[in-house]
Amino acid sequence: MRLVLRIGGSVVASPFNPALLSGYADLLIKLKREGHVVTAVVGGGSLAREMIGVAKEMGLEEPEQDEAAISVSRLVAQLLLMKLGGEGAGKVPLSIEEAADSLKDGKVVVMGGLKPGMTTDAVAAMLAERIDADLLVKATDQEGVYTRDPRKHTDARKLDVLSYDDLTRFFDKEKHEAGIHQILDPEAVRILKRRKTRTVVLNGFNPDNVFLAVKDEKIGTLIE
Ligand code: UTP
Numbered sequence: 001m002r003l004v005l006r007i008g009g010s011v012v013a014s015p016f017n018p019a020l021l022s023g024y025a026d027l028l029i030k031l032k033r034e035g036h037v038v039t040a041v042v043g044g045g046s047l048a049r050e051m052i053g054v055a056k057e058m059g060l061e062e063p064e065q066d067e068a069a070i071s072v073s074r075l076v077a078q079l080l081l082m083k084l085g086g087e088g089a090g091k092v093p094l095s096i097e098e099a100a101d102s103l104k105d106g107k108v109v110v111m112g113g114l115k116p117g118m119t120t121d122a123v124a125a126m127l128a129e130r131i132d133a134d135l136l137v138k139a140t141d142q143e144g145v146y147t148r149d150p151r152k153h154t155d156a157r158k159l160d161v162l163s164y165d166d167l168t169r170f171f172d173k174e175k176h177e178a179g180i181h182q183i184l185d186p187e188a189v190r191i192l193k194r195r196k197t198r199t200v201v202l203n204g205f206n207p208d209n210v211f212l213a214v215k216d217e218k219i220g221t222l223i224e
Pocket residue numbers: 007008009010011042043044045046048049052065066067069070073112113114115116117118119120121123140182
């Protein structure tokens with residue numbers, strides 16, 4: 001299968017979790033050796049947000065703040081790539097085209113952010129569209145998509161399956177609530193909806209969960 005794994009900065013980089021990063025490197029290698037086409041997009045987590053704050057306090061503009069965060073996400077991507085050794089594509093692609101190109105060599109591609117004004121969710125969605133992915137997995141700090149923000153509402157319910165239309169409806173209804181927005185950003189959803197990319201949102205603190213999703217086991221929330 002052709003896979004895009006979006007690894008949340010909230011999972012591997014808030015704070016940095018070297019064991020988990022290594023666990024993801026092992027997982028990516030395992031999936032590649034099974035014959036899958038493997039790509040990953042990582043975020044910069046709390047360090048990225050800290051850098052945005054630093055840039056802001058320095059009086060730098062928003063695009064410049066974003067550039068700082070993008071650099072952090074690329075640094076995390078580079079760490080993963082180094083751990084992948086010969087199985088990895090060597091360097092972090094700076095565009096979707098570059099990512100698609102380096103996939104041709106049969107290596108695992110790992111990237112971070114691309115340009116100011118978007119999120120790594122959107123990058124993952126664009127990559128999924130470009131490489132015609134069979135599956136996008138978002139490894140995050142929640143068990144999946146909830147009806148409401150689970151951190152704020154005790155009556156929040158985890159959804160097992162969700163259609164893209166349902167998800168869009170949720171966005172409209174819960175416009176002022178961060179929960180669902182945080183789990184997959186609306187721009188990413190807009191892109192994924194175009195070809196109804198099969199997407200699973202799951203708890204990323206255990207890389208085995210990603211393996212289960214690839215094996216089509218019931219885990220997290222399936223969006224299709
Ligand atoms: P994300 O919010 O996408 O990554 O990027 P994350 O840290 O993995 O997120 P969580 O913790 O899993 O939810 C962090 C910030 O970096 C900038 C944006 O400011 C974004 O909010 N960024 C990232 C860009 O401007 N462009 C990109 O392509 C990626």
